[in-house]
Amino acid sequence: MSVFNYEKDTDGIVTITMDMTGPVNSMNDEFLPALSAAVERLTQESGLIGVIFASAKKTFFAGGNLHSLLAAEPGMEQKFFEGIEAVKREFRTLELMPVPIVAAINGAALGGGYEICLACNHRIAYKHKSVQLGLPEVGLGLLPGGGGVVRLTNLLGIEKALPYLLEGKKVTPEKAVAAGMIDETVDKLEDLVPKAKAYILASQGDEASSVQPWDAKDFRIPGGKINSPKNAQMAMMAPAMLRQKTRGLLPAPEVILDTAFQATLVDFDTAQRVESRGLTQLVMTPQAKNMISTFFFGLNKVNGGASRPKNIEKNLTRKVGILGAGMMGQGIAYVSAMAGIEVVLKDISHDAAEAGKAYSEKLLQKQVSRRRMDEAKAQAILGLITPTANDEDLQGCDLIIEAVFENIQLKNKITAATEKYLSDDGFWGSNTSTLPITQLAEGSARPENFIGIHFFSPVDKMPLVEIICGEKTSDEALAKAFDYTMQIRKTPIVVNDSLAFFTSRTFGTYLDEGGRILTEGCHPVKLDNLGQALGMPVGPLAVQDETSLELSRKAMETWEEMGVLDQWGEGDNNRRIIKDMITDNGRGGRHHGGGYYEYPENGEKYIWPGLYDLYYDESKTFDDEDIKDRLLFRQVIETLKCLETNVLRTVADGNIGSIMGIGAPIWTGGFLQFVNTYGLQKFIDRCGELEAEFGQRFACPQIVKDKLAANELFI
Ligand code: NAD
Numbered sequence: 001m002s003v004f005n006y007e008k009d010t011d012g013i014v015t016i017t018m019d020m021t022g023p024v025n026s027m028n029d030e031f032l033p034a035l036s037a038a039v040e041r042l043t044q045e046s047g048l049i050g051v052i053f054a055s056a057k058k059t060f061f062a063g064g065n066l067h068s069l070l071a072a073e074p075g076m077e078q079k080f081f082e083g084i085e086a087v088k089r090e091f092r093t094l095e096l097m098p099v100p101i102v103a104a105i106n107g108a109a110l111g112g113g114y115e116i117c118l119a120c121n122h123r124i125a126y127k128h129k130s131v132q133l134g135l136p137e138v139g140l141g142l143l144p145g146g147g148g149v150v151r152l153t154n155l156l157g158i159e160k161a162l163p164y165l166l167e168g169k170k171v172t173p174e175k176a177v178a179a180g181m182i183d184e185t186v187d188k189l190e191d192l193v194p195k196a197k198a199y200i201l202a203s204q205g206d207e208a209s210s211v212q213p214w215d216a217k218d219f220r221i222p223g224g225k226i227n228s229p230k231n232a233q234m235a236m237m238a239p240a241m242l243r244q245k246t247r248g249l250l251p252a253p254e255v256i257l258d259t260a261f262q263a264t265l266v267d268f269d270t271a272q273r274v275e276s277r278g279l280t281q282l283v284m285t286p287q288a289k290n291m292i293s294t295f296f297f298g299l300n301k302v303n304g305g306a307s308r309p310k311n312i313e314k315n316l317t318r319k320v321g322i323l324g325a326g327m328m329g330q331g332i333a334y335v336s337a338m339a340g341i342e343v344v345l346k347d348i349s350h351d352a353a354e355a356g357k358a359y360s361e362k363l364l365q366k367q368v369s370r371r372r373m374d375e376a377k378a379q380a381i382l383g384l385i386t387p388t389a390n391d392e393d394l395q396g397c398d399l400i401i402e403a404v405f406e407n408i409q410l411k412n413k414i415t416a417a418t419e420k421y422l423s424d425d426g427f428w429g430s431n432t433s434t435l436p437i438t439q440l441a442e443g444s445a446r447p448e449n450f451i452g453i454h455f456f457s458p459v460d461k462m463p464l465v466e467i468i469c470g471e472k473t474s475d476e477a478l479a480k481a482f483d484y485t486m487q488i489r490k491t492p493i494v495v496n497d498s499l500a501f502f503t504s505r506t507f508g509t510y511l512d513e514g515g516r517i518l519t520e521g522c523h524p525v526k527l528d529n530l531g532q533a534l535g536m537p538v539g540p541l542a543v544q545d546e547t548s549l550e551l552s553r554k555a556m557e558t559w560e561e562m563g564v565l566d567q568w569g570e571g572d573n574n575r576r577i578i579k580d581m582i583t584d585n586g587r588g589g590r591h592h593g594g595g596y597y598e599y600p601e602n603g604e605k606y607i608w609p610g611l612y613d614l615y616y617d618e619s620k621t622f623d624d625e626d627i628k629d630r631l632l633f634r635q636v637i638e639t640l641k642c643l644e645t646n647v648l649r650t651v652a653d654g655n656i657g658s659i660m661g662i663g664a665p666i667w668t669g670g671f672l673q674f675v676n677t678y679g680l681q682k683f684i685d686r687c688g689e690l691e692a693e694f695g696q697r698f699a700c701p702q703i704v705k706d707k708l709a710a711n712e713l714f715i
Contacts (some may be wrong), residue, residue, distance in 0.1 A: 004034040005056065006041060012049040012201050014042060015193065019056035026062040027087070027112045027146075035090045042097065050200030052096070054118060055194055056102040058130070063111030066292050069142070072283045080283060084145050084276040091147055092272075100209045101623035102196040105182065106189060108132045110170065115180075117415055118155065121210055123171035123182035123194055126189050133176045136168035140295060141288030141667075143256045145279030150271040153263040156180055156213040157222030159234060165256050166242070180675055214268050225264040235261070249535045249667045254281050286352065286677035290669025293715070294659065298652040298670070301490070307494035307649055308482040309475035317341055317484045320395035321421070323414055324404035325356025325387070328431055331459025332401055334360040339488045344394055345387050353387035359384055363460060364609040396420035399484060401453055403431040409582035411435070412443030427477045429453035429484075433504055434555050435496045437470035448474040451481045455503060456661055462658035465490045470497050491660060493653035495642070499564060502557075502642045502654070503661040506671070509634040510662075511552065514540020515577050517627055521617025524596060524607050527627065536626045537666025541596040542605075548589030549596075553578050580614050626693075632674075633698060635662070636683075639671035643714075644703040651714045672714040680708040 005017040018025040020196065039524040042051060072080050094101055103109075103117040105125035114133050117123045125131055135144040135152065142148055144165070152161045160179065163169050178180040186192050203209035205417050213219055216222055226235050251518075255278045263271040282288050320336050322329045325347040333345045338358060347353040364378040386393060394400060402414055402421060410429060419428055427449040430440050439445035452468025465485045469478055485492035495502045510531075517527050518541065528539025537543075544552065556565060556574055565571040569667060581587040581595065588609060589595040597605040639658060648657075655670025668674035675683050687700035705713065 002034050003030050005656055006038055006471070007050075009197075010044070011197070011201065012045075012047040013052065013197055014048060015052040015054055016414040017054045017056050018061060022060040022263050023057065024059055025055055025057055025113075026065055028041045028065045028068075031065075032083075032090070035087070037137055039093050039421045040089045044293075048099050049204060050099045050197075051094075052104050052193060052196045052200070053101065053116060053349055055106055055404065058105065058592075059130075060103075060105045060109040061112070061113030062108070062118055063113055064137075064142075064146075066140070066296055066702065069283050070289060070292055074284045077280050077284065081276055081280045083277050084279055087146055088272055088276065091115070092269075095119050095121065095212050096215065098207075098210050100200050101204050103182075104192045104196045105131065105133070105173070111137055111144060111148075112135055112146050113438075115151070116145055116153040116181070119147060120197055121212060124184050124186060124192060124199070125176065125182050126192050127173045127185040127187055127191070129172065131173050132170045133173065134168065134170035135164055136709060137167045138166060138252050138256060139291070141250065141252045141285060142282050143252060143259060143275065143279050145275055147272060147275070149256060149259045149275050149278075150263045150268065151214070152181075153352070154219075154221055154261045154268070157224075158226055158231065158260055158264050160221050161260060162257070165260055165525075166253050169638045184652065213265075223265050227265065227437055234636075247535065249287075251285055251287060251663065251676050253281055257264060265309065271280045287667045289677050290667060290673050292657040293676070294652075294669035298655045298673070301650070301652040302491055302493060302656045303486070307481065307492070307653055309479050312476060312479040315398075315483045317398045317401075317480070317481040317487055319344070319397045319423075320484075321346065321394040321400040323347075323400065323402040323416070323418065325353045325404065326461060327457060328455055329401075329403035330356035330359035331540055332347045332403060332455055333357065333385055333458070334363055334460055335490070337381050337486045341384065341487070343384055344397060346391070347387075348389065348396065350387065350389045353389060357382070357385050357387045364492070381707050391418050391421065394418055397421060397706045398423050398588060399429060399480070400426070401429040401431055402456075406432060406434060406558075408435055408439065411440055415440070415443040415450075416445075420448070427451065429481060431455055433499055434558060437468045437473070437501060441470045441472055447472040449477050450495070451477045452501070453481055453485070454503070456503075462660070463491050464503075464657065465492050466501055466503050466657060466661060467492050468497055468501050469494065484563065488692060491656060493657040493661075495653065495657075496647050496649065498642070498645070498647040499502065499559065499562070502639070502647055505647075506635050506638040506642065507662045508555075509638045510536070510540050511544050512574065513630050513634040514544070517613075517622070517630065519573055519615050520622075521615060521620040522622045522627070523616055524611055526622070530627045531631055532625055533624075535661040535667055536634055536664035540631065541630050545590045545595035545597055548591055548660060549581055550588040550592050553582055553588075562623075580676060585610055626690075629690060630687065630694060632665075632668075633687065635664070636671045636674055637687070637698065637701060638702040640703055643672065644701050675704065676713045680704055680713075684708065 003020040005019055020030050100122055101198045102121040102122045103121040108131060111115050114135055116434045135148045137144045150163055175183060186195050226228050242257055245252055258274050259278045262274050319342040321344045321345050322333050325345050333343045336343050345353050345356050361382055364382060367373040368375055368378050385551050404410055404414060409500045430452050437452040441450035444450045450470060451473045454466040456462035456464055467481045482492050491678045524541055531539035558567045590599055594608060596611055598608050599605050639654050643654055648654045651672050658664035658671040664671050684700045684704055687698050690698035
């Protein structure tokens with residue numbers, strides 16, 4: 001029996017219900033044979049008046065087969081190209097049939113799923129929040145190669161199609177109707193196929209209903225061709241704007257833009273060939289491999305609970321106590337209340353706690369004014385937050401998270417004073433960003449219930465939470481922290497205790513290396529520009545200004561007390577910078593009146609002129625590639641060390657954590673995945689060169705050599 005269930009009714013309508021092996025329909029090995037057989041049978045039908053494509057799964061169709069896309073290697077181009085063309089041929093035969101083909105979209109139709117819909121003449125979707133439509137391939141370094149670029153461009157016109165193609169925007173059925181991506185919706189799922197049948201019956205005798213817009217006589221692409229005078233500005237600006245956004249590091253959007261432009265110029269079938277070639281080119285790139293590995297497989301592993309202890313029942317946090325209503329505490333209160341959790345927000349005074357709650361009110365009002373939420377819902381969420389200055393109000397919390405000042409004595413004191421208010425099976429989380437969890441847990445009577453729950457600033461925007469296990473943290477506490485993080489809709493990575501954990505420690509190497517390059521005499525603008533050219537969100541100097549040099553000074557003092565700064569080899573240069581910048585010149589960072597940059601009230605920031613006097617040496621030359629590699633390799637090496645010493649428990653956590661928590665360049669797929677496509681031997685060699693020229697901190701960690709010897713990758 002085929003995985004495409006073929007049924008013809010007495011009216012002459014064939015319904016093809018896709019029901020592939022496994023939980024979803026996708027373009028796996030079953031797909032092409034099933035599609036070909038169905039299309040072949042349709043072409044032989046007599047008395048056929050229409051065809052419906054439907055799904056027996058919860059989603060309509062899930063898209064491409066990412067395993068086979070990952071396996072495609074240079075040298076396999078021709079075979080890959082032919083594979084795409086074979087699918088396209090079936091879609092083309094289908095849409096050229098003289099009867100209307102209707103997509104009955106019961107669930108998500110993304111990527112290949114929406115491409116099937118585009119090859120149909122009419123698209124009807126179930127109006128439900130689980131139904132999303134779009135072409136998200138760009139997010140995996142690919143293009144929609146099953147006709148997606150060409151058909152969407154022909155359907156909507158280049159200007160309207162571009163956001164869906166270049167940003168991978170996903171939309172609800174209502175928005176899809178408004179955008180012209182589908183034709184209509186039904187309110188009830190059971191009305192979907194009957195509505196499709198009614199459409200076919202009503203279309204009888206109407207020849208146009210079986211002709212795609214681009215196959216109609218006198219078809220003109222909406223908005224005109226890209227070389228029409230009306231589009232001249234877009235043709236000129238779009239590539240430049242794109243380049244500015246991707247910094248030339250991501251080939252997919254560039255190939256998509258080119259394909260979409262060409263789709264307006266050449267005939268439909270030629271455009272399809274261009275599109276197939278584009279996908280063939282992209283699928284072989286390291287960027288696509290990196291992005292598929294991390295943003296699909298890695299993220300699924302992380303969110304699927306690979307780092308959550310097994311066989312522990314799922315825990316629901318109902319009431320959370322948050323100590324400290326400062327920058328972090330108020331954000332944690334907001335995301336918790338948004339997830340329907342009761343929040344007790346405590347600070348040293350009632351006013352301070354109220355001010356923390358006001359932060360949530362501000363964010364909620366913004367949503368109301370943008371019509372993303374109604375007033376009643378906003379009030380209900382706000383009503384979940386109780387500001388207080390009384391410890392007793394913490395009674396019965398399932399979880400208490402402390403986010404008070406970064407001070408061990410204070411944190412220990414608070415733990416001792418308030419952990420008794422936790423419910424019997426409650427647990428304790430510290431939002432410390434630098435202090436060892438094991439040491440903080442010494443302040444607790446139940447260290448097994450003590451765990452690090454490290455949020456990133458701003459909490460409402462940053463998608464990651466780094467969970468840190470101390471020496472005595474139990475699996476139960478870890479499972480609970482993991483579940484809480486999922487409950488507030490964040491992505492949890494799990495790491496073992498180590499000073500500065502994984503994210504802060506690795507991020508610190510970016511700042512440290514930037515500081516070294518600066519004091520060696522490099523022009524500060526060049527340095528920051530190269531950080532960005534590498535794909536980091538901002539250069540090392542600009543980012544240190546944001547997180548503040550003051551904070552670096554405090555962290556340095558703590559590490560100095562612990563005697564680890566010199567052990568890390570990060571002492572001398574940092575001491576010099578802190579002395580020059582803060583002690584001698586009062587340059588503590590953006591929120592301390594300026595740091596490496598000046599921040600004029602009504603103008604763009606610019607480098608603080610004193611910085612040139614301190615370090616800039618005109619006589620020295622710096623190689624761009626060396627600077628970029630130094631900034632990148634330091635972070636990659638630190639991540640490898642974290643894996644080697646078990647601070648990182650999984651590769652997926654390292655990749656997702658580096659992308660979402662540190663801002664690792666998207667094209668790398670994270671700091672560990674980067675090594676896979678860079679090539680292990682090549683990585684070892686380049687580390688050797690950097691070590692010889694710049695110092696021992698570039699020594700390649702043994703784990704890379706071990707992996708190479710075992711012929712394995714970091715997965
Ligand atoms: P903050 O100074 O903005 O807020 C700290 C709050 O704690 C203040 O409102 C203070 O009044 C309150 N507080 C002090 N003693 C208290 C007590 N005994 N009981 C109740 N409240 C008390 O600091 P922040 O930036 O929100 O940082 C808080 C914690 O989060 C620190 O441990 C910090 O390392 C960590 N953290 C900060 C960031 C960041 O980017 N700022 C990121 C991750 C983690």
